[in-house]
Amino acid sequence: MRFHFALTLQALWTGVCQAAMQHYPAAAWGHYDVCKSQVYSDEGLSWDYMACQPEAADMTQYLKVTLDPPNITCGDPPETYCALENPYMCNNECDATTEELAHPPGLMFDTEGRNPTTFWQSTSWKKYPKPLLVNITLSWNKTIELTEDIVLTFESGRPEQMVLEKSLDYGRTWQPYQFYATDCLDAFTMEPKTVQDLTQHTLLDIICTEDYSRGYVWKNDKTVRFEIKDRFALFAGPQLHNMASLYGQLDTTKKLRDFFTITDLRIRLLRPATGATMVDENNLSRYFYAISDIKVQGRCKCNLHANSCVYDKEKLSCECEHNTTGPDCGRCKRNFQGRAWSAGSYLPIPKGTANVCSLTKIGPVNCECSGHSKRCSYIELLNTVICVSCKHNTRGQHCQLCKLGYYRNASAELDDENVCIECNCNPYGSVNDRCNGTGFCICKEGTTGPKCQECLPGYLWDNGCKSRVCDNELLRCQNGGTCISNVHCNCPPGYTGLLCEKRRCESELGGCGGPDSGQAHLTPPSTSRLLLLLLLGSALLREAACRPAVL
Ligand SMILES: *[C@@H]1O[C@H](CO)[C@@H](O)[C@H](O)[C@H]1NC(C)=O
Ligand SMILES: *[C@@H]1O[C@H](CO)[C@@H](O)[C@H](O)[C@H]1NC(C)=O
Ligand SMILES: *[C@@H]1O[C@H](CO)[C@@H](O)[C@H](O)[C@H]1NC(C)=O
Ligand SMILES: *[C@@H]1O[C@H](CO)[C@@H](O)[C@H](O)[C@H]1NC(C)=O
Ligand SMILES: *[C@@H]1O[C@H](CO)[C@@H](O)[C@H](O)[C@H]1NC(C)=O
Ligand SMILES: *[C@@H]1O[C@H](CO)[C@@H](O)[C@H](O)[C@H]1NC(C)=O
Ligand SMILES: *[C@@H]1O[C@H](CO)[C@@H](O)[C@H](O)[C@H]1NC(C)=O
Ligand SMILES: [Ca+2]
Numbered sequence: 376m377r378f379h380f381a382l383t384l385q386a387l388w389t390g391v392c393q394a395a396m397q398h399y400p401a402a403a404w405g406h407y408d409v410c411k412s413q414v415y416s417d418e419g420l421s422w423d424y425m426a427c428q429p430e431a432a433d434m435t436q437y438l439k440v441t442l443d444p445p446n447i448t449c450g451d452p453p454e455t456y457c458a459l460e461n462p463y464m465c466n467n468e469c470d471a472t473t474e475e476l477a478h479p480p481g482l483m484f485d486t487e488g489r490n491p492t493t494f495w496q497s498t499s500w501k502k503y504p505k506p507l508l509v510n511i512t513l514s515w516n517k518t519i520e521l522t523e524d525i526v527l528t529f530e531s532g533r534p535e536q537m538v539l540e541k542s543l544d545y546g547r548t549w550q551p552y553q554f555y556a557t558d559c560l561d562a563f564t565m566e567p568k569t570v571q572d573l574t575q576h577t578l579l580d581i582i583c584t585e586d587y588s589r590g591y592v593w594k595n596d597k598t599v600r601f602e603i604k605d606r607f608a609l610f611a612g613p614q615l616h617n618m619a620s621l622y623g624q625l626d627t628t629k630k631l632r633d634f635f636t637i638t639d640l641r642i643r644l645l646r647p648a649t650g651a652t653m654v655d656e657n658n659l660s661r662y663f664y665a666i667s668d669i670k671v672q673g674r675c676k677c678n679l680h681a682n683s684c685v686y687d688k689e690k691l692s693c694e695c696e697h698n699t700t701g702p703d704c705g706r707c708k709r710n711f712q713g714r715a716w717s718a719g720s721y722l723p724i725p726k727g728t729a730n731v732c733s734l735t736k737i738g739p740v741n742c743e744c745s746g747h748s749k750r751c752s753y754i755e756l757l758n759t760v761i762c763v764s765c766k767h768n769t770r771g772q773h774c775q776l777c778k779l780g781y782y783r784n785a786s787a788e789l790d791d792e793n794v795c796i797e798c799n800c801n802p803y804g805s806v807n808d809r810c811n812g813t814g815f816c817i818c819k820e821g822t823t824g825p826k827c828q829e830c831l832p833g834y835l836w837d838n839g840c841k842s843r844v845c846d847n848e849l850l851r852c853q854n855g856g857t858c859i860s861n862v863h864c865n866c867p868p869g870y871t872g873l874l875c876e877k878r879r880c881e882s883e884l885g886g887c888g889g890p891d892s893g894q895a896h897l898t899p900p901s902t903s904r905l906l907l908l909l910l911l912g913s914a915l916l917r918e919a920a921c922r923p924a925v926l
Contacts, residue, residue: 406725407425407426407427407428407679407682407721407727408427408428408430408682409425409427409682410424410425410427410680410681410682410696410697410729411423411424411425411696411697411729412425424696424697424729424731425726425727425729426679426719426720426721426726426727426728426729426730427677427679427680427681427682427696427719427727427729428674428677428679428681428682429674429675429677429681429682429683429684429693430674430682430683431522431523431672431673431674432672432673432674433670433671433672434515434519434671434672434673435484435513435669435670435671436484436686437515437517437686437691438484438513438514438515438671439513439514439515439516439689440480440481440483440484440511440512440513440514441510441511441512441514442480442509442510442511442512443509443510443512444509447497447498447509448471448478448479448480448495448496448497448498449469449471449478449496449497449498449499449663450469450470450471450472450476450477450478450496451471451472453468453469453470453471453472453476454468454469454498454499454660455467455468455469455660456468456469456496456499456660456661456663457658457660457661465658465660465661469496478494478495478496478665479495480495480511481495482494482495482667483495483511483666483667483668483669484668484669487528487667487668492530492667492668493667494530494665494666494667494668495665495666495667496530496531496663496664496665497509497644497647497663497664497665498663499659499660499661499662499663500647500654500659500662500663501659503654503656503659503662504654506645506646507644507646507647507662507663507664508643508644508645509643509644509664510641510642510643510644511641511642511644511666512546512639512640512641512642513639513640513641513642513669513671514545514546514638514639515637515638515639515691516545516638516690516691517638517675517676517684517690517691517692517702517703518543518636518637518638518675518676518702518703519636519637519638519671519673519674519675519676520632520635520636520673520674520675520676521603521635521636521637521671521672521673522603522672522673522674523603523604523670523672523673524600524601524602524603524604524605524670524672525539525600525601525603525640525669525670525671526598526599526600526668526669526670527598527599527600527642527666527668527669527670528597528598528666528667528668528669529597529598529599529648529664529665529666529667530597530665530666530667531647531648531663531664531665531666532597532647532648532650533555533587533588533597533598533599533648534555534588534599534644534645534646534647534648534664535556535557535562535588535645535646535647535648535649536555536556536557536562536563536588536645536646537554537555537556537588537599537642537643537644537645537646538551538552538553538554538555538642538643538645539551539552539553539555539601539640539641539642539643540552540640540641540642540643541637541639541640541641542637542638542639542640542641543633543636543637543638544638545638545639546638546639549639549641550581551581552581552601552640553581553582553583553584553601554581554582554583554584555583555584555585555587555588555599556583556585556588557585557588557589558585559583559584559585562583562645562646563583565582565583566583567583567584567585568582568583568584569582569584569586570582570584570602570605570606571605573605573606573609574609575609575610578606578609578631578634579630579631579634587599587600597667603635606635607621610624619724619725622721622722622724623721623722623724625721626720626721626722636676637673640671644664647662647663647664648662649661649662675691675692675693675703676693676703677693677695677703677704678693678699678703678704678705678718678719679718679719679720679721679727679729679730680693680695680696680697680699680704680718680719680729681693681694681695681696681699681704682694682696695708697719697729697730697731697732698711698731698732698733699711699716699731699732707732708732709758710734710755710758711732711733711734712732712758712759712760713732713733713734714732714733716732717730718730742760742762743762743773744762744765744773744774745769745773745774745775745789745790746774746789746790747762747765747766747767747769747774747790747794748762748763748764748765748766748774750762750763750764751763759772760772762774765778767792767793767794767795768781768794768795768797769794769795775789777794777795777796778795779808779809780797780798780808780809780810781795781796781797781798782795782796782798782810782811782812782813782814783795783796783812784796785813796814798810798814798816798826799814799826800816800817800826800827801816801822801824801826801827801828803838803839804816804818804819804822804824804826804827804828804829804839804840805817805818805819805822805826805827806818806819814826819839819840820840820842821833821834821839821840821841821842822834822839822840833862834862835862835863835873837873842861842862843861843862844858844861844862844863844864844873844874845858845861845862845863845864845873845874846858846861850874851874852864852865852866852874852875853870853874853875853876854866854867854869854870854875854876855867855870855875856870856874856875
C-alpha cells in the first residue's frame with residue numbers, strides 16, 4: 376500500500392484525501408498541479424515526482440503594451456469624434472489631459488463590468504485615404520501557453536481588416552496567427568475559412584476568417600476571437616472531455632505545442648469599421664478604433680517542471696522544481712546535470728513523467744567528446760562537464776575544436792580522426808604557428824601565400840622575406856657588383872649569388888666552389904666557406920676545372 380502526500384500547492388489534508396482516493400480518481404485525466412509527493416511504502420519514505428504545470432490565469436495582468444505609432448492614442452491634441460452608438464452625433468471629446476475624457480491603452484486591460492465601459496481609442500481617420508494603421512503589441516517577456524480563446528472587444532465596430540500575430544522569441548520574429556477581414560480574398564487574397572473548417576491535420580493552418588468583421592452595427596457581437604478551444608476540441612472532443620488525447624498529442628508534437636505558445640501578441644489594425652462601401656470623407660471623425668477589453672488566458676510555460684509562476688519586479692518566472700532552473704525551467708540546476716535536461720511529459724496519464732534532473736555524475740554517461748576522448752571531468756565553478764585529453768589534435772568542452780596550430784578539415788566529420796589539419800605555417804614567414812579556419816597563416820611583412828612561404832614583390836627570401844638585400848655599408852655587393860634599390864645586386868659577369876659572392880661556373884661539369892683562391896679579396900659568407908671545407912677534395916677539383924673560364 377502506497378500513500379501520497381502532496382507537499383506543494385495542496386495543503387496536507389488534500390494529500391491525505393488523495394491517498395484515500397488512490398492518488399487520482401481513475402476518470403480524471405490529471406491536473407498536473409503537484410510536482411512531487413512523499414511516498415510511504417514497505418521500503419520506507421521516498422519522493423515521487425510528477426509532471427506539473429501552473430494554473431491557467433488571466434495573463435493580461437502581467438503584460439507590457441506598446442502602441443505603434445506611439446502617438447496614435449486620441450486626445451493629444453484633443454479631438455471630437457462621433458458617438459459610438461450614433462455616428463450622427465459628433466460632439467464627443469477625447470482629451471488626454473482630462474481623466475474622464477482620456478482613452479489610454481491601459482483601459483483595454485482594466486476590470487470591465489462597470490458602466491460605462493472603459494476603452495482605449497485611437498485618433499480618427501483624418502488622413503484618409505492613407506490607411507489608418509495601428510499595431511498593439513502585448514509582451515510578456517516570458518513564454519506563455521494559451522488555454523482559452525483570445526477575445527478582443529471593439530467598441531468602435533470591429534475592424535474591416537486586421538491580423539493577429541504572435542512571436543515565440545520575445546518579438547524578434549513574428550508569425551501570423553489569424554487574418555480577419557470583411558472580404559478575405561480582397562484584403563489578403565485568402566479564401567475565407569472558419570475554425571470549423573479545420574481538421575486535426577490542418578489545425579496549424581493559418582486562416583483568414585470573415586466571422587468577426589461583418590457589420591458595423593453596434594448591437595451585434597463586438598468581439599473578435601482567436602479560437603483556442605475549438606482547436607483543442609479537434610483532439611479533446613467537443614466538450615474537451617478527452618484532454619488526455621490532447622495532452623498526448625501535445626507531448627509528442629512540438630509544432631502543436633509551439634502553436635499555442637507565445638511570448639508576444641500583436642494586433643495589427645489595418646482598416647477600421649466603416650459600415651459601408653463608401654467612406655464618408657466629409658466626416659472622418661466617424662472612423663477610429665476603440666477596444667474596451669482584451670482577454671488572454673494562459674499559463675506560464677515551465678516545461679512541466681513547476682506548478683506555480685510568480686510575478687516579481689514586473690517579471691514572470693516559473694518556480695522550478697525537479698532541480699531545474701531558468702525562466703522556463705529550461706535547464707538543469709548546477710550540480711544536477713547527471714543526465715541531459717528534458718521537459719516533463721504529460722504521459723503516462725494521469726501523473727505524467729517528471730524527468731527530474733539528477734545529480735551530476737562523472738563518467739562516460741555524460742561525457743560527450745565527439746569520439747576524441749573517453750574521459751570527462753566536472754568543473755564545479757562552471758557547473759559543466761568537460762572532456763579531458765582530447766585526441767587527434769582537438770580541444771574544447773566536447774573536443775569539438777581544433778588545437779592551436781590546427782584547423783578544421785571541412786571535408787571531415789567532427790568525429791573523424793582527420794578532423795584537424797596542421798596549419799604548417801612557415802616558421803620564418805609567419806607570425807606564429809596558428810591559422811584561420813581555412814588554413815591561412817598570419818604572415819610577417821613582405822610575406823604572402825597561405826602558409827607565408829612566398830615573398831611579395833620587392834622582397835627576397837632569406838629565412839623569411841627581406842626587403843633589404845644589399846646596401847653600401849654592411850651588406851655590400853661583392854666582386855664589384857652594384858646594389859639596385861636595396862633588393863638585389865647587379866653582379867658583374869662571372870659572379871652570382873645574393874651578394875655576387877659566388878663565381879658563376881660556365882663549365883658543364885656542375886657547380887663551382889667558392890671564390891677562395893680567386894681574385895676576390897672580400898670575405899665570402901661564412902656558410903660558403905664551411906661548405907667548401909666540407910666538400911674539400913671534390914671542391915678543389917671543380918675549382919681547378921673552373922679557373923680557366925674565369926681568367
Ligand atoms: C505622430 O508623430 C508623427 C511623427 O512624430 C507625426 O508625423 C504624426 O503626425 C503624429 N500623429 C498624430 C496622430 O499626432
Ligand atoms: C459629421 O456629421 C454630422 C451629421 O451628419 C454633423 O453633425 C457633424 O458636424 C459632422 N462632423 C464633422 C466634423 O464634419
Ligand atoms: C506594425 O507591424 C508591422 C510588422 O508586423 C510593420 O511592418 C509595421 O511597420 C508596424 N507599424 C505600423 C504602424 O503598422
Ligand atoms: C526580460 O527578462 C529577462 C530575464 O529573463 C531580463 O534580463 C530582461 O531585462 C527582460 N526584458 C525586459 C524588456 O523586461
Ligand atoms: C533536488 O535537490 C535537492 C537538494 O538541493 C534535493 O533535496 C532534492 O531531492 C533534489 N531532487 C528533486 C527532484 O527535487
Ligand atoms: C580531411 O578529411 C578527409 C576525410 O577524412 C581525409 O580524407 C583528408 O585526407 C583530410 N585532409 C587532410 C588534409 O588531412
Ligand atoms: C582565412 O584567411 C583567408 C585570407 O585572408 C581568407 O580568404 C579566408 O576567408 C579566411 N578564412 C576564414 C574562415 O576566416
Ligand atoms: Ca476596459
